[in-house]
Amino acid sequence: MRPVGIRTARLVLDLPVPSDADLVTHYCQDPLFERYLTTPWPYTRADAHAFLGEHVPESWASGRELTWALRRAEGGPLLGVISVRDAQHELGFWMGAEHRGHGLMSEAATAVVEWTLGGGIRGATTVFWRAVEGNVASASVARAAGFRRIEPADATVPTRDGTGTLPAWYAVREASVDPRARASWDPVLGAAA
Numbered sequence: 610m611r612p613v614g615i616r617t618a619r620l621v622l623d624l625p626v627p628s629d630a631d632l633v634t635h636y637c638q639d640p641l642f643e644r645y646l647t648t649p650w651p652y653t654r655a656d657a658h659a660f661l662g663e664h665v666p667e668s669w670a671s672g673r674e675l676t677w678a679l680r681r682a683e684g685g686p687l688l689g690v691i692s693v694r695d696a697q698h699e700l701g702f703w704m705g706a707e708h709r710g711h712g713l714m715s716e717a718a719t720a721v722v723e724w725t726l727g728g729g730i731r732g733a734t735t736v737f738w739r740a741v742e743g744n745v746a747s748a749s750v751a752r753a754a755g756f757r758r759i760e761p762a763d764a765t766v767p768t769r770d771g772t773g774t775l776p777a778w779y780a781v782r783e784a785s786v787d788p789r790a791r792a793s794w795d796p797v798l799g800a801a802a
Contacts, residue, residue, distance in 0.1 A: 612669050620681065621679075621681070625678040631654075637652035639705075647766070648703075679691065689702065689714060700718060715749075727784070736782045742764075745798065757787045757793045
């Protein structure tokens, strides 16, 4: 599959490229990444080069994982990354700390989900999301993008080294937002949030 660009009201979603390595390295050294993500830790420039130079292009070519960079304008600096991976169409994302709190990731997540379910990925009828339990920021993005929280029997994510699992929150989104979606988050995010 060839990379596809997506535009929103405030963002350009395009291919993360090797020249983004400095920002990827900087963002991925955030202590929250150690706690909530499965990115390598400690994160190094070599990790960024492998991600941008090998993983991203190979995963687009195979269709295994479609990854976009979030930018304010075409050719602008990278703000974060979002992807849809594997047969379950699982949404994953991260945002650089200095760009959080402005609804940009929620905007990007909504656009990627709508692209995926609108025929961007043939046959996709649902998109899944999961995060380590306690990752309130990620859960807030999923809720804003219309995901409905679910409780599967094995609600876990693999640990960074793949030798174990951590408790996780799960959610699902179909083409039409389930009217019960927002309320499904009340047990973990609260009704007023």
